[in-house]
Amino acid sequence: MGQTCERSSLACVAVSSKEIRIGLLGFGNVGSALAGQIVSRSEAIAERTGISLSISRVAVRDVARKRPGLDKRRATDDPAAVVASPNVDVVVELMGGIEPAKTLILSALRNGKPVITGNKELIAAHGAELFAAADRAGVDLLFEAAVAGGIPLIRPLRESLIGERIHRVLGIVNGTTNFILTKMAEQGQDYTEALAEAQALGYAEADPTADVGGHDAASKAAIIATMAFGQQVTAKDVPREGIDLVSAADVSFAKELGHVIKLLAVAEDHDGELTVRVYPAMIPLTHPLASVRQAFNAVFVEGEDVGRLMFYGRGAGGGPTASAVLGDVIDASTNLLQGSHASIGALGKMRKLPESALRSSFYLNLEVTDQPGVLAAVATVFAKHLVSIESMEQAGLGGNARIVFITHECNESDMKRCLSDLRKLKAVKRIVSTLRVIEDR
Ligand SMILES: NC(=O)c1ccc[n+]([C@@H]2O[C@H](COP(=O)([O-])OP(=O)(O)OC[C@H]3O[C@@H](n4cnc5c(N)ncnc54)[C@H](OP(=O)(O)O)[C@@H]3O)[C@@H](O)[C@H]2O)c1
Secondary structure (H helix, E strand, C coil): CCCCCCCCCHHHHCCEEEEEEEECCCHHHHHHHHHHHHHHHHHHHHHHHHEEEEEEEEEEECCCCCCCCCHHHHHEEEHHHHHHHHCCCCEEECCCCCCCHHHHHHHHHCCCCCCCCHHHHHHHHHHHHHHHHHHCCCEEEECCCCCCCCCCCHHHHHHHHCCEEEEEEEEEEEHHHHHHHHHHHCCCHHHHHHHHHHHCCCCCCCHHHHHHCCCHHHHHHHHHHHHHHHEEECHCCECCCCCCCCCCHHHHHHHHHHEEEEEEEEEEEEECCCEEEEEEEEEEEECHHHCCCCCCEEEEEEEEECEEEEEEEECCCHHHHHHHHHHHHHHHHHHHCCCCCCCCCCEEEEECCHCCCHHEEEEEEEEEECCHHHHHHHHHHHHCCCEEEEEEEECCHHHHHHHEEEECCCCHHHHHHHHHHHHHHCCEEEEEEEECCCCCC
């Protein structure tokens, strides 16, 4: 670190900015974009903040590979050496995965070095342990980039909204699935076609499971819920359903019923008990999240006094994600120089809402026999299980007859029993699909 200026005027800061040397673990999409931003903006950052940023060491797996923007003399394949280096003040972890990232971060924190990471998987699995280690060391562990890439969300939740009573957070936090669902809704593509296009454009991996199966969104949901409600929620606490079973027919019925289908991270507080889940849901076209198209992300927060807030932008990509990392780097550097740090605060154990108390509205798509009396038979089963109908559409004829319903909010276990009884009806050939429906409240 450079010398601390005795006076606090801007002029003083500009002439004697304090140097912060970064140890960068990972030089992939985000790491290389961060390096580029630091090089091109370091002067402006120094003028504005009094901090002169430089990257002193970089860890990669393959040191031999040519990488524009990386001075080979600074590169190593030993990330532990970067963390331990006396020439590193702040560690930025952009490798991903649980290990060795976790061990490296704990080691940096133990040595009094603030850490910035974009590693959602790690924070969602071991956040509480890592936050405690940062608190013990009295330095920052910041992870703005871990959820919704370039969109400022973690800092608003942990700072601006810390005093707010948040009731519900709805997030479109996976760009790949939002891209696929947008293609299905707007171009009539089926799931396989839309996935293939996402893969061709680089939005989806060759193995898309982490995205389409909801795993990535579940990690983000856990982090959002932890920040919003102050309880320790891990990815394992988040039941998830992916979008692989969403059909072109569902998307088209959604449209007819004035809705659109989105993969949502849903975190709700019910008087201190939480539900945190990931599932594809229909949302009304009037809801602000309905307009979030393509690979964009948005997180919709409902608070008691603040009302409804929406954070919207690019949830992934090297540049946007690195921008969030850079903000954290400057914040952590400022705190380091001032000998302070931003604590997450006390986190309670997660208190889960019992399954029997879960409530939702539903969309049901039933393939039925084309005979009189079908509707009455179905309505009788609905009434028996206290499920009331908000809207209904009939489609197709003969062997292809369909009835689709949107129900009012009902108990989810009542809906399970209702579906089981519907399966027993002669008039119902099969339940083609069910989806939850988010109300625009
Ligand atoms: N990409 C995004 O849009 C995005 C958005 C939000 C959050 N994130 C998170 O940001 C992190 C980085 O993502 P990314 O897309 O930049 O990943 P990436 O392109 O796969 O880059 C990973 C980098 O880490 C290096 N690395 C991995 N394991 C290593 C090890 N054991 N030792 C040394 N170096 C190692 C790799 O080295 P080689 O280059 O030699 O293989 C590579 O440079 C992840 O946690 C990710 O979840 C990414």
